[in-house]
Amino acid sequence: MSTTRLLLLGVVRIFQPAYGYQLRRELITWDVQDWANINPGSIYTGLRTLAKHGYLQELDEESGQRPGRTSYKLTADGETEYFSLLRGMLWTVDSFHPDKMQAALAFLWSLRRDEVLAALEARITQVESWLKAEPFSERQILEAPATPNHVVEMFRISTARDKGELEWTREFRQRVADGAYSFAGEPADWEPYPGMVTHWREIPDRSGDGPDRSAD
The missing domain is CATH 1.10.287 (Helix Hairpins)
Incomplete structure (x- = not known):
């Protein structure tokens, strides 16, 4: 459950505000169904559960007379939980659950x-x-x-x-x-493909703080 929670909070944090289908599509490209034991169909349930617990805020988009789409962004508690999970998985070796480090690797750029x-x-x-x-x-x-x-x-x-x-x-x-990769407070070391959200280029100046736009 902790791996699923980190993945959902982390991917929302990248794209926020983000729609469920967008997050599901992104996580499927990470093959989470193979190494994190996440059923793609359960991603929507996971998002609603995180919102119920106060880690995500649901944003309803008005669409005329029809029900609007729901997007998500992290709350202050969600931001705290994200870094708590990330640090817990990074600092502690769990040989029987390698998926924890696999998930942490996806978000190490959030830390210095x-x-x-x-x-x-x-x-x-x-x-x-x-x-x-x-x-x-x-x-x-x-x-x-x-x-x-x-x-x-x-x-x-x-x-x-x-x-x-x-x-x-x-x-x-x-x-x-030796200086490989980019971490918090450093310029991004790669360029997103055209049309991709720019959040991937915005590495926070400090863990959990605002983005450093020096890479733009």
């Missing part, structure tokens, strides 16, 4: 570079500590007479994933340290 570097260093430390403990977990299983030895493979497959996570995080951190 120094925070991203610090968080990646924290992730490296977390995974390194797990890998140090792994041999002792294996030994405990192998020495327990009532535990089938094949259970150790459950730990070994987790170890393989953790090693991959550690290798990628170290390399990613180095790329960020």
Whole structure:
């Protein structure tokens, strides 16, 4: 649920005010149905739920005598929740839910570079500590007479994933340290295609604050 919430709040934040069909179309291009377990049809329900909880504001567009379309934008609580979720997923490794970091990667540009570097260093430390403990977990299983030895493979497959996570995080951190990508307070490092909303070019000067239009 937290991954879905971050994705919905984050994509609304990019396009706001944005219509449900627009957000659904955007998220489908991210293949969220494959890695985040989000049913495209449930996106509308998720938006209404976030609005009910006070994280989104519904804006009704008048259309003559017909019901108008509903668009959404973040409330102050929604902005706070967005950064809380983003930071939680960035700073904490959850090996059994890789979709959390996948979602966080989509919105890292909302944070300053120094925070991203610090968080990646924290992730490296977390995974390194797990890998140090792994041999002792294996030994405990192998020495327990009532535990089938094949259970150790459950730990070994987790170890393989953790090693991959550690290798990628170290390399990613180095790329960020070397100046790759754009983060809050920096000029955007790419140009949206014609007709795309300009929000993608507006990187906030400070996390959660107004846009820096120096890239325009």
